[in-house]
Amino acid sequence: MAVKYAKRMQGLQGSEIRELLKLTQQPQIISFAGGMPAPELFPVEEMKKVSVAVLEENGRSAMQYTTTEGYEPLREKIAARMNDKNKTNVNKDDILVTSGSQQGLDFAGKVFIDEGDVILCESPSYIGAINAFKSYQPKFIDVPTDSDGMIMEELEKILETTDRIKMIYVIPDFQNPTGRTWPLERRKKFMEIVNKFEIPVIEDNPYGDLRFEGETLPSLKSMDTKGLVIFLGTFSKIFCPGYRLGWTCASPEILSKFNFAKQGADLQASTISQMEVSKFMDMYDLDAHVDKIKAVYVKRRDVMLKTMEEEFPEGLVFTHPEGGLFTWVELPSNLNAKELMPKCLDKNVAYVAGGGFFPNGGRENTFRLNYSNMPEEKIIEGIKNIAAVLKEAMGVEA
Amino acid sequence: MAVKYAKRMQGLQGSEIRELLKLTQQPQIISFAGGMPAPELFPVEEMKKVSVAVLEENGRSAMQYTTTEGYEPLREKIAARMNDKNKTNVNKDDILVTSGSQQGLDFAGKVFIDEGDVILCESPSYIGAINAFKSYQPKFIDVPTDSDGMIMEELEKILETTDRIKMIYVIPDFQNPTGRTWPLERRKKFMEIVNKFEIPVIEDNPYGDLRFEGETLPSLKSMDTKGLVIFLGTFSKIFCPGYRLGWTCASPEILSKFNFAKQGADLQASTISQMEVSKFMDMYDLDAHVDKIKAVYVKRRDVMLKTMEEEFPEGLVFTHPEGGLFTWVELPSNLNAKELMPKCLDKNVAYVAGGGFFPNGGRENTFRLNYSNMPEEKIIEGIKNIAAVLKEAMGVEA
Numbered sequence: 147m148a149v150k151y152a153k154r155m156q157g158l159q160g161s162e163i164r165e166l167l168k169l170t171q172q173p174q175i176i177s178f179a180g181g182m183p184a185p186e187l188f189p190v191e192e193m194k195k196v197s198v199a200v201l202e203e204n205g206r207s208a209m210q211y212t213t214t215e216g217y218e219p220l221r222e223k224i225a226a227r228m229n230d231k232n233k234t235n236v237n238k239d240d241i242l243v244t245s246g247s248q249q250g251l252d253f254a255g256k257v258f259i260d261e262g263d264v265i266l267c268e269s270p271s272y273i274g275a276i277n278a279f280k281s282y283q284p285k286f287i288d289v290p291t292d293s294d295g296m297i298m299e300e301l302e303k304i305l306e307t308t309d310r311i312k313m314i315y316v317i318p319d320f321q322n323p324t325g326r327t328w329p330l331e332r333r334k335k336f337m338e339i340v341n342k343f344e345i346p347v348i349e350d351n352p353y354g355d356l357r358f359e360g361e362t363l364p365s366l367k368s369m370d371t372k373g374l375v376i377f378l379g380t381f382s383k384i385f386c387p388g389y390r391l392g393w394t395c396a397s398p399e400i401l402s403k404f405n406f407a408k409q410g411a412d413l414q415a416s417t418i419s420q421m422e423v424s425k426f427m428d429m430y431d432l433d434a435h436v437d438k439i440k441a442v443y444v445k446r447r448d449v450m451l452k453t454m455e456e457e458f459p460e461g462l463v464f465t466h467p468e469g470g471l472f473t474w475v476e477l478p479s480n481l482n483a484k485e486l487m488p489k490c491l492d493k494n495v496a497y498v499a500g501g502g503f504f505p506n507g508g509r510e511n512t513f514r515l516n517y518s519n520m521p522e523e524k525i526i527e528g529i530k531n532i533a534a535v536l537k538e539a540m541g542v543e544a
Numbered sequence: 545m546a547v548k549y550a551k552r553m554q555g556l557q558g559s560e561i562r563e564l565l566k567l568t569q570q571p572q573i574i575s576f577a578g579g580m581p582a583p584e585l586f587p588v589e590e591m592k593k594v595s596v597a598v599l600e601e602n603g604r605s606a607m608q609y610t611t612t613e614g615y616e617p618l619r620e621k622i623a624a625r626m627n628d629k630n631k632t633n634v635n636k637d638d639i640l641v642t643s644g645s646q647q648g649l650d651f652a653g654k655v656f657i658d659e660g661d662v663i664l665c666e667s668p669s670y671i672g673a674i675n676a677f678k679s680y681q682p683k684f685i686d687v688p689t690d691s692d693g694m695i696m697e698e699l700e701k702i703l704e705t706t707d708r709i710k711m712i713y714v715i716p717d718f719q720n721p722t723g724r725t726w727p728l729e730r731r732k733k734f735m736e737i738v739n740k741f742e743i744p745v746i747e748d749n750p751y752g753d754l755r756f757e758g759e760t761l762p763s764l765k766s767m768d769t770k771g772l773v774i775f776l777g778t779f780s781k782i783f784c785p786g787y788r789l790g791w792t793c794a795s796p797e798i799l800s801k802f803n804f805a806k807q808g809a810d811l812q813a814s815t816i817s818q819m820e821v822s823k824f825m826d827m828y829d830l831d832a833h834v835d836k837i838k839a840v841y842v843k844r845r846d847v848m849l850k851t852m853e854e855e856f857p858e859g860l861v862f863t864h865p866e867g868g869l870f871t872w873v874e875l876p877s878n879l880n881a882k883e884l885m886p887k888c889l890d891k892n893v894a895y896v897a898g899g900g901f902f903p904n905g906g907r908e909n910t911f912r913l914n915y916s917n918m919p920e921e922k923i924i925e926g927i928k929n930i931a932a933v934l935k936e937a938m939g940v941e942a
Contacts, residue, residue, distance in 0.1 A: 148742045149744050149797075149798065150710060151655055152656055152658045152710075154654070154658075155655060155801055158801075158808075167609065167611060171611075182608060182609055183608070185605070185608050188603065188608070190603030190604060193599055193603070194595070194596050194603075197595040197596070197599070198592050198595070201588050201591055201595070202592070205591070206584065206588060207583070208786055209583065209588065209787070210580060210583050210586070210784065210785060211565065211578065211785045213565060213569075244810075245643055245809075245810035245814075246810050246811060248808075248809070248810050248811050249810040251808075252808055252809045256550065256552070256679060257549055257550060257553060258548075258549060258550055259550050260550045263550075274807075274808075277807065277808050278808040278809070280808070281654060281805070281808055312548060312550075344546045344547070346547050374547070386607035386608065387607070387609045387815075388606055388607035388814065388816045389607070389814055389815075389816060389817075390810060390811075390814040390815075400547065403553055403556075406553070409675065410650055410672075410675050410679055411643075411650045412646050412647040412650070412810075413644060413646050414788070415788070416643075416787055416814055417785075417786035417788075418787060418817075419787075419816075
């Protein structure tokens with residue numbers, strides 16, 4: 147067969163995380179790999195009542211097509227929630243409902259990127275975004291970071307010296323994969339720079355509501371005076387991922403382009419899912435549910451970090467996130483986290499090797515750990531098993 | 545603001561159907577515009593039981609992420625159903641679950657089309673496919689058709705004389721927008737030609753199961769000996785569109801490319817929707833449900849065609865589909881269906897003007913009528929109102 151694919155398919159490969167997901171579905175595996183929420187916290191009983199209520203009150207509408215923008219009452223709730231949590235000043239017409247925030251990433255690539263255009267992102271950045279953007283054949287420049295996120299002097303230098311920069315992709319709150327959060331001053335400086343260069347910004351914020359401690363910081367979108375920030379939100383981490391519902395919030399002109407992309411991509415998000423999540427927010431208290439999630443995750447984070455401090459050999463560094471789902475480990479530079487993976491899997495424990503989070507490769511001495519999905523005793527056991535592998539690799543006595 | 549979009553966004557516009565959808569949500573409008581199923585046939589009561597059963601038996605899994613390929617029991621049922629209805633010989637590993645079959649169209653563009661590549665399609669063809677493909681900047685050649693669909697001699701001539709043809713997009717069963725079906729001989733000839741030129745084929749089959757009379761014909765996929773046919777199916781017309789579930793069936797190499805596209809686009813289809821549709825097929829008889837749909841639609845088609853025969857002025861032509869959702873009207877060449885639309889809307893009736901179904905424009909003297917969504921008395925009233933507008937435009941006395 148002589149089928150010819152588009153050039154963009156060359157070198158495109160499946161996400162390591164998605165491939166791992168298949169492996170880690172085996173029950174004996176202690177998985178720190180996916181960004182999966184804790185399923186025992188899902189409001190299953192509540193959703194039984196919600197789904198019956200939606201079908202009783204609006205069954206025919208729920209099962210029919212709806213507009214591409216999305217279900218109006220849900221968009222109203224999303225806008226109100228953003229204004230409350232993210233300090234924005236938006237309304238339902240600024241919201242497009244998408245199939246998870248992942249779909250907003252694909253649309254960002256579709257709307258802004260021609261082959262050879264440049265995307266700036268944090269170093270490292272979310273592997274799923276990198277993969278989504280790759281199908282639009284961009285070049286990536288990953289801007290150096292420190293423990294407070296993207297370094298603004300480096301960003302400015304790159305903006306001054308680089309042609310064809312079409313967008314900047316950032317995760318300022320509990321970043322994936324590092325768990326880092328940008329302080330207020332850095333956010334202000336970032337928006338100053340962005341306003342000067344007038345480059346669209348994708349602010350990906352799946353984890354912002356999951357803050358365990360410290361002060362909530364305003365979103366970049368809330369400081370956006372020129373309509374340059376495209377905010378991506380999702381119900382996946384504060385409610386559940388199985389309904390595949392997220393949203394894009396952007397200025398009217400940009401949002402209309404995302405709307406065209408949505409029409410071509412899949413017409414609209416699931417009508418019934420939108421009505422169910424909206425109904426859940428009518429019948430129950432989403433904030434109280436998020437509090438319940440945070441109470442569990444903070445303990446899991448504490449247990450994971452404490453066990454890492456006790457068990458991991460000296461000479462490696464890891465982040466102490468104030469929220470979100472991930473911590474990030476840097477090994478001595480002679481070690482390769484991908485090569486150590488099979489040894490960890492032998493001990494029934496999995497992480498995601500860090501190399502894939504660098505769009506231009508390198509930094510194979512890193513890996514990402516998720517603490518939201520496993521109960522505390524499994525976290526202790528899993529971290530001890532990883533520690534044993536690391537000690538052996540580093541020649542440290544167990 | 546100096547935001548620069550990708551070149552592909554130039555000239556991309558919203559689907560007229562989607563824009564009309566907003567308008568036709570007004571209750572006084574008799575809409576023959578969308579391809580919307582009859583909501584009064586949706587199995588609302590059944591889905592109440594199904595959704596409770598899914599949440600009771602597998603609530604946590606239903607609300608969690610799953611694999612990109614999709615929920616295995618659903619993929620098994622899809623494969624079995626295709627083997628039964630479409631005479632294929634496929635299994636679950638040949639199936640990727642998508643967000644409606646529309647998403648399969650977007651992926652086809654993403655997987656096969658570089659800027660300037662050529663897509664062949666029927667003349668006219670589905671506007672939503674044309675729009676989805678447009679974001680990959682192809683050239684379209686719409687192959688001439690007759691009442692039996694695509695004309696094979698014309699197809700062969702184009703294949704022989706055109707460079708960079710990357711795929712052929714066809715809807716052989718109750719085509720959108722014309723309602724036409726390709727006879728068996730034409731299908732065989734098509735596959736002969738395709739095998740000779742080895743060009744991938746997108747066989748879009750949303751309506752095949754909705755045959756009211758005549759013999760069911762084998763799918764192109766069932767005659768595909770070289771793994772060239774990519775079959776797109778959907779639950780939108782045989783069950784309901786609100787869950788946004790469709791599928792792509794293709795040979796392993798091609799399907800793996802679609803899988804990468806799915807990962808980047810939105811990770812996976814809704815877990816809970818997949819489990820609910822699968823459960824519906826366990827608890828109820830989908831075939832019996834399809835029979836119920838067909839019994840209603842055939843009457844609506846009959847009423848529409850009869851009223852058209854009685855009321856429409858002479859000098860225009862329309863199709864007599866044996867199934868599906870649409871009939872297609874050709875006016876005398878001096879009339880413009882788009883220009884007549886406002887007059888019809890004044891009389892509270894809507895159709896879709898035909899020009900948009902021709903990828904390279906033209907043929908504005910055509911329009912598409914849907915008969916699945918309106919009750920019989922509304923069909924009679926709506927067709928009479930359109931007839932009055934047409935008579936006036938054609939200078940015929942009412």
